Amino acid sequence: GHVVLLEWLGLDSPRAVATTTDGLTQLPAHGEVVAPPDPTGELAAVAAAMFHAGIAAELIHFGMHWHGPIYLLHDDHKRAEALLRAVFGAHSSGAHAFAQRVALHVLSQRWGRVQEIAAVLADKGEWSAQ
Numbered sequence: 001g002h003v004v005l006l007e008w009l010g011l012d013s014p015r016a017v018a019t020t021t022d023g024l025t026q027l028p029a030h031g032e033v034v035a036p037p038d039p040t041g042e043l044a045a046v047a048a049a050m051f052h053a054g055i056a057a058e059l060i061h062f063g064m065h066w067h068g069p070i071y072l073l074h075d076d077h078k079r080a081e082a083l084l085r086a087v088f089g090a091h092s093s094g095a096h097a098f099a100q101r102v103a104l105h106v107l108s109q110r111w112g113r114v115q116e117i118a119a120v121l122a123d124k125g126e127w128s129a130q
Helices: 002-008 042-048 053-061 075-088 093-109 111-124
Strands: 015-018 023-025 126-128
Touching: 002 023, 002 053, 002 093, 002 111, 015 111, 042 075, 042 093, 053 093, 053 111, 075 093, 093 111, 111 126
Parallel strands: none
Antiparallel strands: 015 023, 015 126
């Protein structure tokens, strides 16, 4: 899911790895995802969708419905929070909800691509853009 959201944002992920209990998507070489200045916060929330893409992909895969903002104490959520906090304040449920809904929408529309990358990860444990 993360790779597909990065592609949708116009960024490339050079590599992703997966094990039976964990995974990692490498961010573009130019560093952290930082939303450009935007007083509405919309760009920050859209950028934060990339960090919520993992949980969004899991919801779609398991056929579960999203009922409201999902809070998980892991690095992806913390990174989304860092993007959103600058505009919306700490722990903004509305901002996380918007970002999660963007992730769900994008991944639903590009589910074939998610499955393509997931198949490579399941088979080889690694996916590369090259």
